Amino acid sequence: PEPRPTPAAAVPAPAASAPAVPSAPASEASEASRGGRRGRFRAWKVAAAAACVVLLAGGGWLLSQGDLGGRQDDASGEQGGGPAGGDPAKAWEQWKDAKKRLTIGAKEDQPGLSFYNKDTGVWSGFDVDIAYALAGKLGYDREHVDFYGVTxxxxxxxLKNGEVDLVVASYSMTPEREKKDGILFVGPYYNAGSSLLVRKNSAKYDLNVAADVEEKQVEVCTARDSTYADRLQKEGYTTGKWQPDTYKECVERLLDKRSTVYAVASDDVLLAGYAQNDPTHLKLLPSGAGTEPYGVAMRKGDPLLKSKVCSGLQEILAGKEWSEMYMKDLSPLTGRKTAPRKPELMPCSGE
Incomplete structure (x- = not known):
């Protein structure tokens, strides 16, 4: 239906005193009326079209804002959903950007495994070479790796205090140790046997096998909080009231003729380094039962680092690096002409 003329568009009646104006013929009046209605209809359509344009423009603006808002939400969701929006490579780059240098804890006094030469400032040994190789897999060159002495x-x-990022220090990798120390392991990167280090040509005791140490009830020293501390007592060995922090201190007690210590208990490869350094006074007994798997230790709560360490160590074990490091550092201690079978890496999923 045609729209009705609004009151504002009605023509007012002429005043009574105004002179009469001849009216147009009926046909002209009718045509004028239809023209007016068509004009008003056209005006209405123009106005309606303009309103639609405004509404559509506004709707488009709202739509674009809604889309932008959606993208913003998605972006914030990416940030909130994990580092670098779930991109592991980008997340690792961010991790490295925040930590320009990698600090690794190692023991300073274990020849063949990890030894710090105070005169030259150089670290050497199998643990040290493993640590350098692993750092390389993480994207750190040797110039950006710092070693920190631990016991x-x-x-x-x-580790838990954040003084070091990783520990590679003949750290026995067991579920009990993880729980007790509140840390996480990746590994093993080496499997060691157990043994005893004794004095050579002792005036009082002739100790040639582990049974001699147990039967004669001589005092055995081991590092405090090592896996041997509890084992020695359970297996019937005699131990002192307190144990030192390092195996080096145990060896010093062993060499002190005034000391009651006649043996040091630890891993065969670890004790072999001390025996090689002082063959005149020290003797390594044959390896006994048991295996000590060495693991790379780290703090809890950093799954990204654990994943990178796991994949890096897997690469080291899969290639020639491990065997080459063994022959360089440990073959002189063990006397092996070829490297042993490589350790089998345990699954690294989860914490």
Missing amino acids: TANRASK
């Missing part, structure tokens, strides 16, 4: 007794606290 058996303090290595867990150094």
Whole structure:
């Protein structure tokens, strides 16, 4: 239907005093009326079209704002959903950007495994070479790796306090140790046997096998908080009231003729380094039962680092690096002409 003329568009009646104006013929009046209605209809359509344009423009603006808002939400969702929006490579780059240098805890006094030469400032040994190779897999060159001296007794606290990022220090990798020390392991990167280090040509005791040490009830020393501390007592060996923080201190007690210590208990490869350094006074007994798997230790709560360490160590074990490091660092201690079978890496999923 045609729209009705609004009151504002009605023509007012002429005043009574105004002179009469001749009216148009009926046909002209009718045509004028239809023209007026068509004009008003056209005006209405123009106005309606303009309103639609405004509404559509506004709707488009709202739509574009809604889309922008959606993208913003998505972006914030990416940030909130994990580092670098779930991109592991980008997340690792962010991790490295925040940590320009990698600090690794290692023992300073274990020849063949990890040794710090105070005169030259150089670290050497199998653990050190493993640590350097692993750092390379994480994207750190040797110039950006710092070693920090740790002991058996303090290595867990150094990790948890954030003083070191990783520990590679003949750290026995067991579920019990993870729980006790409150840390996580990746590995093993080496499997060691157990043994005893004794004095050579002792005036009082002739100790040639582990049974001699147990039967004669001589005192055995081991590092405090090592896996041997509880084992020695359970297996019937005699131990002192307190144990030192390092195996080096145990060896010093062993060499002190005034000491009651006649043996040091630890891993065969670890003790072999001390025996090689002082063959005149020290003797390594044959390896006994048991295996000590060495693991790379780290703090809890950093799954990204754990994943990178796991994949890096897997690469090291899969290639020639491991065997080459063994022959360079440990073959002189063990006397092996070929590298042993490589350790089998345990699954690294989860924490």
